[in-house]
Amino acid sequence: MDHAAAAPLIDPFARPITYLRVSVTDRCDFRCVYCMAEHMQFLPKAELLTLEELDRLCTTFIGLGVRKLRITGGEPLVRRGIMGFFRNISRHLGDGLDELTLTTNGSQLGRFATELVDCGVRRVNVSLDTLDADKFARITRWGRLQQVLDGISKAQEAGLRVKINAVALKGVNDDELFDLVTWCGDQGHDLTFIEVMPMGDLGNEDRLDQYWPLSDLRNQLATRYSLVDLAERTGGPARYVRLNETGQKIGFITPLTHNFCESCNRVRVTCTGELYMCLGQEDRADLRAPLRSSEEDQPLRDAIRAAIARKPKGHDFDYSRQTVSGQMTRHMSHTGG
Ligand SMILES: Nc1nc2c(ncn2[C@@H]2O[C@H](COP(=O)(O)OP(=O)(O)OP(=O)(O)O)[C@@H](O)[C@H]2O)c(=O)[nH]1
Ligand SMILES: C[S@@+](CC[C@H](N)C(=O)[O-])C[C@H]1O[C@@H](n2cnc3c(N)ncnc32)[C@H](O)[C@@H]1O
Ligand code: SF4
Ligand code: SF4
Numbered sequence: 001m002d003h004a005a006a007a008p009l010i011d012p013f014a015r016p017i018t019y020l021r022v023s024v025t026d027r028c029d030f031r032c033v034y035c036m037a038e039h040m041q042f043l044p045k046a047e048l049l050t051l052e053e054l055d056r057l058c059t060t061f062i063g064l065g066v067r068k069l070r071i072t073g074g075e076p077l078v079r080r081g082i083m084g085f086f087r088n089i090s091r092h093l094g095d096g097l098d099e100l101t102l103t104t105n106g107s108q109l110g111r112f113a114t115e116l117v118d119c120g121v122r123r124v125n126v127s128l129d130t131l132d133a134d135k136f137a138r139i140t141r142w143g144r145l146q147q148v149l150d151g152i153s154k155a156q157e158a159g160l161r162v163k164i165n166a167v168a169l170k171g172v173n174d175d176e177l178f179d180l181v182t183w184c185g186d187q188g189h190d191l192t193f194i195e196v197m198p199m200g201d202l203g204n205e206d207r208l209d210q211y212w213p214l215s216d217l218r219n220q221l222a223t224r225y226s227l228v229d230l231a232e233r234t235g236g237p238a239r240y241v242r243l244n245e246t247g248q249k250i251g252f253i254t255p256l257t258h259n260f261c262e263s264c265n266r267v268r269v270t271c272t273g274e275l276y277m278c279l280g281q282e283d284r285a286d287l288r289a290p291l292r293s294s295e296e297d298q299p300l301r302d303a304i305r306a307a308i309a310r311k312p313k314g315h316d317f318d319y320s321r322q323t324v325s326g327q328m329t330r331h332m333s334h335t336g337g
Pocket of ligand 4: 260261264278279280312314315
């Protein structure tokens with residue numbers, strides 16, 4: 001790899017950019033209510049970067065100091081040929097890249113868990129908001145809970161560490177807080193809760209009605225467990241506590257109640273090669289043109305550096321004063337969360 005080109009990426013707020021999230025497809029086999037409309041218009045295939053182009057893009061970022069790569073989507077495991085991509089990109093592990101991982105809805109883990117381990121993946125984040133099959137079907141519209149639970153078991157059997165991500169939704173899964181904690185404890189999974197963000201043109205009233213601040217969730221947890229704040233980080237935005245009674249680790253991703261932007265270390269690339277410098281802002285840079293215009297990597301590196309030089313300070317999401325502001329019409333699946 002051309003490490004000579006690699007002055008690290010530092011944004012205008014002195015934050016080193018070492019974490020790249022790559023959305024490899026906008027398609028998904030689920031239609032979660034907080035993420036997508038039921039009838040989505042997906043991109044024509046010709047608009048997508050090929051897997052070879054995605055590889056070149058990721059390789060360029062790794063040359064610029066990215067050490068953690070998270071593959072996401074849409075649902076990353078529904079992109080045809082994705083295992084070939086994982087296999088190829090894993091050549092950077094131990095040579096610039098510290099971690100190759102993915103965020104998935106789990107539906108295809110039964111098929112791919114073993115291969116993922118072969119490709120150097122060691123942990124996987126699986127999105128699961130409920131353990132109730134009917135509720136799961138209502139939230140995901142098209143998903144089947146048992147398929148996901150089977151996928152999670154296969155992942156564990158294959159040796160993958162599993163972290164469960166649950167979006168905290170008032171009136172939807174707040175009655176399952178302790179069930180989720182107990183189940184994750186029994187299965188040996190870490191568990192992280194996420195505050196619902198106002199993304200996607202899906203109606204504001206539901207957001208406000210369903211917004212469950214994690215400060216409140218934490219207080220509820222404290223009625224049953226003693227919580228110990230942990231200093232440890234995974235390179236992502238979660239802050240962790242340990243439950244003294246069980247030893248479990250619980251994460252909180254709190255873009256609304258506790259903004260973590262000051263320590264932001266990440267940017268996102270979409271499946272069409274747009275670089276989003278912030279999840280919560282619209283500004284983006286086209287990397288497909290420099291990628292396709294030259295076989296030299298320099299124009300691509302220049303475009304990446306120019307984009308990082310305008311990375312914003314943070315998002316403007318806000319539910320206070322009983323209205324939603326900072327709303328993004330872009331769907332979460334576009335940038336992969
Ligand atoms: N506002 C905001 N939310 C984020 C950001 N990164 C992740 N999230 C939210 O947190 C969710 C879970 O993130 P994951 O895909 O599990 O990634 P992670 O938290 O970086 O993962 P770990 O490596 O396990 O720490 C995402 O889908 C987003 O909803 C971020 O930079 N800003
Ligand atoms: C967009 S999905 C992509 C990866 C994969 N399909 C999955 O569901 O894990 C990534 C994450 O974004 C989260 N997410 C989607 N919409 C969200 C929203 N409006 N607020 C907070 N998190 C959201 C999902 O729960 C999921 O954990
Ligand atoms: S959250 Fe993930 S599984 Fe659900 S619709 Fe969005 S991309 Fe698909
Ligand atoms: S909202 Fe933007 S600045 Fe804040 S942590 Fe996420 S990507 Fe970084």
